[in-house]
Each structure stands twice: as structure tokens, then as C-alpha cells.
Amino acid sequence: MQRRLTMKKDDWLKEKLVERFDAFDSGLDLDQAWQELEERRNPKQKRRGFIYWILGIGFLGGLMFTFWNKDNSAASLSETIQVVEENREDLEFTNQKEILLIENTKEETVVVDESTERKNRIILKTQTQNTIGTQKKQNLELANTNLNERFSYLLNDINTGSIAATLNMTEANATTAKAKAEKEDIIIAETFAERNSVFQEKKIPIVIGNLGIQKVESLVFSGDKKENLVPPAIVRPLKISAGHSFGFNFAYGKHKRTMLAIGEDVTELIANRNLQESPLDAIELNIFYRKRMPWTSYLEFGIGFMQTSYLFEDQTQTVSYNLLEDQITEVHNFPDGTQENILGSIFEKETVTRDSKFYQNFRQLHLNTSLGKEIGINESTGLLFSAGLEYSLFSQIEGVSFANSEILSYGSLDKLGYKSEGVFAGLLGLGVYGRIGSANKIELSLAAKQSLNNYSKNTGFSESRSHVFAKLSFVRSIN
Amino acid sequence: MDTRDLVKYCIQGNKEAENRLFMRYGNKVYTICLRYVRQKPDAKDLMQECFISLFKNLSKYDAEKGAFEGWMYRVCTNVVLKKIRKKKNSISFVFPDILPEISEKLLKEDFDEISTEVLLKTIQELPEGYRQIINLHIFEGLKHTEIANCLGISASTSRSQYGRAKKLLKAGLENQIAKKINNEERRLA
Numbered sequence: 001m002q003r004r005l006t007m008k009k010d011d012w013l014k015e016k017l018v019e020r021f022d023a024f025d026s027g028l029d030l031d032q033a034w035q036e037l038e039e040r041r042n043p044k045q046k047r048r049g050f051i052y053w054i055l056g057i058g059f060l061g062g063l064m065f066t067f068w069n070k071d072n073s074a075a076s077l078s079e080t081i082q083v084v085e086e087n088r089e090d091l092e093f094t095n096q097k098e099i100l101l102i103e104n105t106k107e108e109t110v111v112v113d114e115s116t117e118r119k120n121r122i123i124l125k126t127q128t129q130n131t132i133g134t135q136k137k138q139n140l141e142l143a144n145t146n147l148n149e150r151f152s153y154l155l156n157d158i159n160t161g162s163i164a165a166t167l168n169m170t171e172a173n174a175t176t177a178k179a180k181a182e183k184e185d186i187i188i189a190e191t192f193a194e195r196n197s198v199f200q201e202k203k204i205p206i207v208i209g210n211l212g213i214q215k216v217e218s219l220v221f222s223g224d225k226k227e228n229l230v231p232p233a234i235v236r237p238l239k240i241s242a243g244h245s246f247g248f249n250f251a252y253g254k255h256k257r258t259m260l261a262i263g264e265d266v267t268e269l270i271a272n273r274n275l276q277e278s279p280l281d282a283i284e285l286n287i288f289y290r291k292r293m294p295w296t297s298y299l300e301f302g303i304g305f306m307q308t309s310y311l312f313e314d315q316t317q318t319v320s321y322n323l324l325e326d327q328i329t330e331v332h333n334f335p336d337g338t339q340e341n342i343l344g345s346i347f348e349k350e351t352v353t354r355d356s357k358f359y360q361n362f363r364q365l366h367l368n369t370s371l372g373k374e375i376g377i378n379e380s381t382g383l384l385f386s387a388g389l390e391y392s393l394f395s396q397i398e399g400v401s402f403a404n405s406e407i408l409s410y411g412s413l414d415k416l417g418y419k420s421e422g423v424f425a426g427l428l429g430l431g432v433y434g435r436i437g438s439a440n441k442i443e444l445s446l447a448a449k450q451s452l453n454n455y456s457k458n459t460g461f462s463e464s465r466s467h468v469f470a471k472l473s474f475v476r477s478i479n
Numbered sequence: 480m481d482t483r484d485l486v487k488y489c490i491q492g493n494k495e496a497e498n499r500l501f502m503r504y505g506n507k508v509y510t511i512c513l514r515y516v517r518q519k520p521d522a523k524d525l526m527q528e529c530f531i532s533l534f535k536n537l538s539k540y541d542a543e544k545g546a547f548e549g550w551m552y553r554v555c556t557n558v559v560l561k562k563i564r565k566k567k568n569s570i571s572f573v574f575p576d577i578l579p580e581i582s583e584k585l586l587k588e589d590f591d592e593i594s595t596e597v598l599l600k601t602i603q604e605l606p607e608g609y610r611q612i613i614n615l616h617i618f619e620g621l622k623h624t625e626i627a628n629c630l631g632i633s634a635s636t637s638r639s640q641y642g643r644a645k646k647l648l649k650a651g652l653e654n655q656i657a658k659k660i661n662n663e664e665r666r667l668a
Contacts (some may be wrong), residue, residue: 026509036527037501
């Protein structure tokens with residue numbers, strides 16, 4: 001009688017292992033483990049992140065406050081102008097001056113009403129003394145030369161009858177325009193930026209005043225009182241050289257990760273990934289405060305947000321392995337008629353094709369500080385250089401694998417396990433700036449950022465990030 | 480209190496019930512975690528994540544579909560694998576060039592001599608990929624197609640690597656037995 005060949009499964013190990021571990025006591029202190037779990041689930045623990053925020057913002061605020069209140073011996077001339085304005089409160093105003101309508105050679109006399117608000121009155125005043133010394137009395141008259149959208153004002157020296165200064169105004173409403181002019185016949189130093197040497201330098205008389213028309217509340221201008229009228233642009237350095245300014249910038253660029261294996265099992269993967277990874281977009285938004293320092297340099301403190309993303313695609317790889325396979329090599333017949341399969345090993349060749357995609361999003365909030373230097377090309381443009389340090393406060397890293405839908409939710413981002421708070425990065429910037437108006441500045445620069453310590457401290461690998469940005473900044477002086 | 484009631488109270492947010500559930504299954508979950516990672520603190524950390532996920536998803540458990548324990552194992556395995564995958568985006572199989580001859584019969588006879596702690600240690604010492612395949616196939620009972628999905632490999636790779644994993648495990652166990660015999664001989668000498 002022919003016996004059927006029966007296949008015995010080689011699963012004794014599986015059964016024994018399951019049986020053993022089913023009754024295994026790991027010796028874990030469950031009470032303590034429960035307490036630790038409760039601590040982890042306690043929301044109070046999660047507030048730790050906010051402490052970093054508060055500390056960071058407090059630090060930034062403290063620095064700003066300190067610099068704001070610091071008595072700087074190299075204060076700019078704008079402070080001098082403020083002194084003059086304060087003195088104005090003690091002066092008397094005369095409302096009997098004429099506004100001359102020059103257009104079409106038709107003359108008209110308007111007397112500003114007494115009840116008009118002070119800021120809309122024509123102001124004549126005599127400056128007898130101020131901090132930088134002044135001494136000449138002069139009467140000025142404001143004249144409206146055009147009732148269209150653009151206004152030209154003439155400042156006439158009443159005593160001599162000559163034009164002392166002229167100024168073009170825009171954005172004014174012709175029908176409601178009421179002008180204010182202040183005349184300060186003061187003497188200041190020839191060199192604007194050298195306040196300390198004001199009293200030693202050769203002095204020339206100039207006119208400084210304020211002109212306000214509804215939408216444009218105040219505009220500082222200056223001119224040579226004698227013959228050559230200086231265009232308002234010359235006043236700009238007074239404002240731009242203000243001690244404090246705020247601004248914001250937007251940057252767009254590329255980033256690159258470099259990963260080094262420090263754990264096991266990932267060396268090959270990471271080396272492969274560094275080759276495969278293509279640099280993708282990085283955007284950054286910062287707001288900052290600047291404090292002017294000596295020698296046209298500045299110190300900047302900012303807080304910003306950055307997002308980077310990359311899509312990693314493995315090359316389709318075809319790898320051949322020699323695999324050991326269990327095979328029945330012999331059938332043993334026992335005297336009682338039973339049979340047992342004897343397993344042996346043979347090599348089998350297998351070819352595997354691997355193809356995967358991985359997408360990662362990285363968001364970060366950071367503090368930064370930098371030291372900058374401006375080199376003027378002319379009065380309104382120049383070059384700037386900066387270098388600084390950045391510190392990451394908070395970060396969130398999300399990823400999705402399109403190849404392993406069972407592990408990460410398919411098609412949706414999933415937070416990744418590693419954190420990157422506390423990473424320092426070096427900053428470098430090189431660019432140009434241009435002044436717009438008396439208090440605004442626009443900057444366009446090329447910026448680079450390089451992490452200085454490990455971005456993935458909780459993982460088995462070391463990661464550094466490099467960024468290159470094109471950065472557009474807006475800066476506004478606040479005094 | 481049976482597990483079904485315990486789960487019901489846990490869903491209602493009862494801390495006492497949560498504590499009891501933890502005390503009942505904490506050891507089993509910790510053992511699962513121990514099999515996947517080598518260090519005890521890592522296993523403890525994983526266990527906490529498993530329970531956080533369990534408590535969060537308890538409302539999704541349907542008692543009519545199966546026993547709580549089976550559902551719990553599945554949730555924990557997913558948490559563990561997710562954690563491992565987050566750290567490493569690929570799985571590697573490193574097979575030693577030389578493997579000692581394994582006497583299947585001897586190993587079977589001496590298996591009971593090996594303590595569970597030593598068994599655990601031997602599993603923990605397996606290279607990452609083999610350890611995961613052993614855990615998923617033997618302990619979690621997953622089929623090779625399911626393992627393939629979990630680990631991002633083909634089913635045929637999972638099948639063939641499982642064979643190699645078993646060989647490595649057996650070699651490791653034989654090594655442990657040999658060590659034990661050596662120690663005893665030294666003690667007697």
C-alpha cells in the first residue's frame with residue numbers, strides 16, 4: 001500500500017515562543033509606570049513649550065526696552081529737532097499771515113480763522129534759543145501756488161520779500177487744505193551726522209520747518225536760507241539715521257539637508273537619501289527691531305517663522321539577493337510507517353524592486369540677532385552686510401510616506417517623532433538698500449543660513465540644514 | 480469587573496477604570512514593546528504611547544468584532560511600528576556570512592532549559608528587520624502579505640527573510656544553550 005507523503009510544518013518554535021511569552025512576567029513596577037503615564041498625560045506638562053515662548057519673547061522685549069532707553073551719546077540730529085518742537089509750546093502764534101494764491105496770477109488773501117485748530121494754522125515764531133544755538137529772527141510766509149492735486153508752497157521771507165524755500169506736496173486735498181508752517185531759523189553744523197562736533201564746526205544758516213496738511217501731518221524740510229534751495233531729500237538722513245526702527249521681511253529660497261548616520265542600520269539609507277534628495281522650497285517671515293550703532297552699523301533683533309518642505313523619491317532600485325530557503329531535502333521513513341520531512345537549506349536568487357516616495361514638512365519659530373553694516377553709495381542707496389545667530393524656539397515636523405500606507409496615514413501628513421528646538425544657526429547677508437521718503441527703507445539681500453548643531457537630536461542620525469534665501473525687507477524709522 | 484465593563488467606564492473617562500485596565504494589561508503591553516526595542520527605557524516609553532493611543536481610541540473598539548485583547552495587540556503593534564518607522568524610513572536585513580550548524584533536534588530537546596528572559600534577550604539581539612518579522616509573524620500572527628505592507632517590503636521578501644530570521648534565532652538560542660552548558664561545566668569543575 002502506498003502511503004501518502006504528509007508535510008509536517010516546522011512550527012514547533014513558533015508554538016513554544018508564543019506559549020512562553022503568554023505567561024511572561026516582565027517584572028515591571030506597574031504602579032510607578034501608571035504614575036509616569038499619568039504625568040505624561042497631564043496637560044500641565046505640555047505647557048513647557050509655552051515657557052520657551054514666553055522666555056523668548058521676554059528676552060526680545062527686554063533687549064528692545066534696554067536699547068530704547070539707553071542714553072546714547074551718539075544720538076542723531078533728529079533728537080535735536082525734537083527739542084525745537086518742544087520749545088514751540090512756549091511760543092505765541094500769530095494768525096494774521098496771508099496765504100497767497102499765485103496760480104493765474106490772481107491774488108487772494110485768506111486769514112486763517114482763530115478757531116482753526118492749531119495744527120492747521122500758519123505758525124510764525126521766533127526761536128531765541130535752543131540746544132544747538134540759534135539766533136536770527138525771520139518771518140516766513142506760506143503761499144499756496146496750485147489748487148490742483150499737487151501743491152507747491154513757497155516760504156517767503158517777509159522782511160526781505162524773497163523766497164526762502166519751496167516745497168512740493170502731494171496727496172493733499174485741495175479744497176480742505178490748511179497748512180501749517182513752522183520756521184526755525186537755526187544754525188546747525190555743516191555735517192549732519194556729527195552731532196558732537198556741532199559747536200566746533202563751521203556753521204551755516206539753514207531753514208528747518210514743519211509743514212502739515214491733513215493727510216501729511218508733518219514733513220520736515222530744510223534749505224539754504226540764502227540762495228541755493230536744498231531739495232527736501234537732503235533732510236532724509238536726519239530721519240533715516242534715527243536710533244530705532246522696526247521692520248519685517250519675507251524670504252524665499254532653497255534648503256538642503258545633510259544626514260549622517262550615527263545609529264545602526266541606517267547608514268546605507270541615509271547615504272542614498274543625501275544623493276537623491278533635491279532641494280526644495282523654503283520660506284521665511286521675520287519681524288525685527290533695529291538699534292542704530294556707531295559707524296553706520298546696526299544691531300537687529302527679530303522673531304520669525306520658517307517653513308521648508310521636500311519630496312524624497314527613491315530611485316527605482318532592483319537588487320538581487322542570494323537567499324537561504326528552507327526546502328525538503330529528504331523524507332525519512334520510520335519503521336512504524338510514518339514519514340518525516342527533513343528540511344535543508346538551499347540558495348535561491350530573488351530580485352526585489354524598490355520604489356518609494358517620502359514628503360516632509362518642517363515648520364519652525366525662531367529668534368535671531370544680527371549685526372549689520374551699511375555703506376552708502378549716495379544719499380538714498382547703499383550696500384549692506386550682516387552676520388548673526390539664530391535660535392529655534394519651536395518646531396514641528398510632519399511627513400508622509402506614499403509607499404507604506406499601513407504605517408503612515410496614506411496621503412495625509414503625520415507628525416514625526418523628532419524635535420529640533422534649541423538649534424543654533426549662523427546667518428549671513430549681503431544686499432542693497434534704497435530709501436523711500438524720509439523714514440522708510442527697502443532692502444533686497446541674499447541671505448544664507450547654516451545650522452550649527454544637530455537638527456534631529458532624538459533620532460539615530462545627525463542632520464544639518466543649509467538655506468539660501470532672497471530676502472526683501474521693509475524698515476521704518478520710529479523717531 | 481469584566482473587560483467589557485472596564486472599557487465602557489474608561490470611555491466615560493473614569494480614572495479608576497483606566498488604572499485597572501492598565502494594571503490588567505500593562506505587563507503584556509510592556510512585553511510586546513520589549514520584543515521590539517532593545518532598551519528597557521525605550522520599551523517603557525513605547526508602552527506609555529501604546530496606552531495613550533489605547534485610551535484615545537477605546538471608543539472605536541467593537542466588542543462584537545472580537546476580543547479586547549486581540550484589538551489591543553493590534554493597536555499596540557501599530558503604535559510600535561509607527562514609532563520605529565518614524566525613526567527609520569527603511570528596514571534593513573543584515574545576515575551574517577557564517578552561521579553555525581544548527582541541530583534542530585537538540586535545540587528542540589533543550590528549549591525548555593532556556594529561560595524566557597534569555598529568550599527575550601536573544602530576540603532583542605536579532606538585527607532590526609529580522610526582529611520585526613519574527614515579532615509580526617510569530618507573536619502578532621500577521622501573514623506575510625500584511626507584514627509586507629507594514630514594513631514596506633514585498634511579500635516574497637518577508638517570507639524568505641522570515642526563514643532566515645528563524646535560522647538566526649535558532650542559532651542564537653543554541654549559542655545560549657552552549658553558554659549555559661559551559662557555565663555548568665565550569666561550576667562542576
